[in-house]
Amino acid sequence: MAWxxxxxxxxxxxxxxxxxxxxxWQILEKAVMAGLEEQKKTRxxxxxxxxxxxxxxxxxILLMGRGCSTATxxxxxxxxxxAVVEVNxxxxxxxxxxxxxxxxALTNAFENPKAKAVALAINSPGGSPVxxxxxxxxAMELRKEHPNKKLYAVIGDxxxxxxxxxxxxxxxxxxxxxxxxxxxxxxLSSYNxxxxxxxxxxxxxxxxxxxxxxxxxxxxxxxxxxxxxxxxVLDITHQNFxxxxxxxxxxxxxxxxxxxxxxxxxxxxxxxVELGLADKTGSIFALEKSLDVEHSVNYTYTDPVHKVFDRxxxxxxxxxxQGVELNLxxxxxxxx
Numbered sequence: 001m002a003w004x005x006x007x008x009x010x011x012x013x014x015x016x017x018x019x020x021x022x023x024x025w026q027i028l029e030k031a032v033m034a035g036l037e038e039q040k041k042t043r044x045x046x047x048x049x050x051x052x053x054x055x056x057x058x059x060x061i062l063l064m065g066r067g068c069s070t071a072t073x074x075x076x077x078x079x080x081x082x083a084v085v086e087v088n089x090x091x092x093x094x095x096x097x098x099x100x101x102x103x104x105a106l107t108n109a110f111e112n113p114k115a116k117a118v119a120l121a122i123n124s125p126g127g128s129p130v131x132x133x134x135x136x137x138x139a140m141e142l143r144k145e146h147p148n149k150k151l152y153a154v155i156g157d158x159x160x161x162x163x164x165x166x167x168x169x170x171x172x173x174x175x176x177x178x179x180x181x182x183x184x185x186x187x188l189s190s191y192n193x194x195x196x197x198x199x200x201x202x203x204x205x206x207x208x209x210x211x212x213x214x215x216x217x218x219x220x221x222x223x224x225x226x227x228x229x230x231x232x233v234l235d236i237t238h239q240n241f242x243x244x245x246x247x248x249x250x251x252x253x254x255x256x257x258x259x260x261x262x263x264x265x266x267x268x269x270x271x272x273v274e275l276g277l278a279d280k281t282g283s284i285f286a287l288e289k290s291l292d293v294e295h296s297v298n299y300t301y302t303d304p305v306h307k308v309f310d311r312x313x314x315x316x317x318x319x320x321x322q323g324v325e326l327n328l329x330x331x332x333x334x335x336x
Contacts, residue, residue, distance in 0.1 A: 079114060080294075081293055082288050082291060082293050083110075083299050084296045085105040085109055085120055086122075087102060090127040092131060093128065096301075097124060099132075099134035099135050102135050105301055106118065106135075106138060108299055109299045115149065115297070118142075118150070118151050119151075119284060120153045120154065122156065122163050129237055129241065133244065136165055139170070151170045153168075153170035154174045155269065157180065161183045164182055164183065164277070168244055173272075174278065174280055174281065175269030175278045176281060176283065177281050178269060179268065180269075181266060181269055183265070184241055184261060184263075184264065185238060185241070192220070193219060216230075241262075249277070253277070261277065
């Protein structure tokens, strides 16, 4: 081969004007489709992260808007209204339906001169007798301190056991015809699995200091004297419950012994009115109309931080759901 090459010489290369074969078209088509698929994936993830960003912004806006909602409530507090305190869920020291928070809300409601009346909005199966009694006592004291302001108990789905204990402190109890009301009693659950342990070869190695420390142990039966002692404790607690209901309801109760009102039975809202456990049927809205007030103000304590993050979680969950839905739709389109 001569060097350097002659610039005037025409390159001796074959002219290939033959169109691509079917195999080449397939390769080219795959390359183009792979590029399009990559663009789709990029677009999907882009939308997904935009939705997440949107959810985050919504959460921030809710956090910033907390001050606005507080201002609205403050404005309402200075106008005639029905003060509402909720008793929702199990009544216990470590739940939202605890005596400390509910008593504080009740006190604030009674002390506001613009609150025309106070309503306990109850939807609870009961719970701690101690927490229930503390709320009952506070409610009764507030009624005495503010004789011109009535306390109502409005029962929703359930107002039973400790929840009815609380309701009995009200001047009037309103129910839905289908509410579950009553269950004036005390229960202590205990189990004995001694026979099961014997069959499976399981042995208990419980150690105690105090003769009756294991009185409610599940690996042995109670003696007659132990059972009698526990029953006395339950009877005393039950009697406290009965006394509270009698003091709160007074002569409104109709033949309590004959109708087994203190037996632990529960009734529908309609039956509870007939028995004197409740006064009438109605809701918070009906109570507003009866008192001729335009609105209610909820005095129930809610942790603002938890409230904001709960809403933020809902928005993020919605964003995730929409992202997954979009992904599934595009995959379905591709399959079809």
